[in-house]
Amino acid sequence: MKAGRLVSILLLLQTRGRMTAAQLAEELEVSVRTVYRDVEALSAAGVPLYGDAGHAGGYRLLEGYRTRLTGLTTEEAEALFLAGAPGPAAELGLGSVLAAAQLKVRAALPPELRVHADRISGRFHLDAPGWYADAEETPYLPAVAEAVWNGRVLRVLYRRWAEPTDVRRRLEPYGLVLKAGRWYVVAGPGPRTFRVDQILELSSSEEEFTRPADFDLAAYWTAYQRDFHDRLYRGEAVVRLAPGVSLPRAVVLRTDADGWTVVRVPIESVGHAQGEFLRLGADVEVLEPFDLRTRLARTIAELAGIYGNVT
Structure with missing residues (x-):
């Protein structure tokens, strides 16, 4: 120690x-x-x-004194090379910089630690984006990153989901966050969160801004995600689940004699919940709310009419 x-x-x-x-x-x-x-x-x-x-x-x-990285433990050297994500670095325009930095660090490591670092690089690869989703084009990401680094104001044409969809915004970019393969810029005033791939036009300026001294990007993002989920799941449903079926964030109310479990689950909206519960087919029965149960029954009847009687 x-x-x-x-x-x-x-x-x-x-x-x-x-x-x-x-x-x-x-x-x-x-x-x-x-x-x-x-x-x-x-x-x-x-x-x-x-x-x-x-x-x-x-x-x-003493001015000019530098030390080699011989104090790294085996675990620290492995973690250092595991943390170097080439994909995100390349998107930020830092791919060659990351490669050069890793080369310098590797050269400074003692031989035994260099072996462990090389083993990590050869056995683990980080790929942030999820399956079944095309990678979003983020042509303005390097410009946003440069503005974040230099504390420069951005003026953008941004596409949002609400009307009017295309709006112009003046952004004071505090930081960038990569979440599930998607880049977000956290910007003032506010601060507020914007998807980088929804920036349609961007112009940088020489106007500088002062980033709040007490702003903590990691703490902001944690609070933002918590608030997002609180706003996302504003309703609840009570459903019966077949044996062996489970739902995330479900609270068990009781288990019936036939082995089905009655649970309470948060839902985003009746329309969204309808699609999610239809995925489970006959393994779920919605008890509440009545509107959701009625809509499911209507949809199932329409499907039966389309496909006819199956024997």
Whole structure:
């Protein structure tokens, strides 16, 4: 543990510059006294580490000092190469950059870790998009990514589902999210979420914006997904399921003598639920709401009329 912590201190100072003992202790989740001992150990090992006293003081490395990545564990080296998704990087226009970065990291690894990294690359491949869906064309993705990185305002023609469908928007892009093979840009004011593949026209500008200092992209996306599901499933249905059949997010109410289970499930709408329950055929019986049960009965009667009596 101590060896790994020493490497962490070294890399933190190398990437962030001057840090106080309290900042290092908070980052590493140890006491300030432990940081003092670790800094003494690094100095004794010949690391050019200096401490400045005073209010603006802290520890820092000698200017220009860099360390090789010999502190990586086997698991960290494997995870590093597993996390490099070439598909999304290429879509962002960073395919060659990612390849060059991985090449440099690989060259800096000790031979034994290099073997593990190569094994990961050869045995695992990440493919984000789902089956049965054509990949969305996102010609403006590199431009959006550049605006995110440089803090530049975008003006877009955006296609939404509600009327009027095509609207012009001024976006302050805070960040990009890749979800199930689809790119989303989170942008102010708001912030709000936009699908990148629904951008019909885009023009960048030299106008800069200030990204909120307290904006956390990961936290926003987690809250956005939770709110999306809360808004998506606004209704409920009570249904009977044949033995062995289950539904996601179902709450079991009782099990009948014939083995069928009565459950309560959230539904997006009556129309959407009708299609979903029809997929289960005779393995489901809708009890409530009455409107949904009636629509299913009407649809089933119409299907029977089309296909006739089957013997």
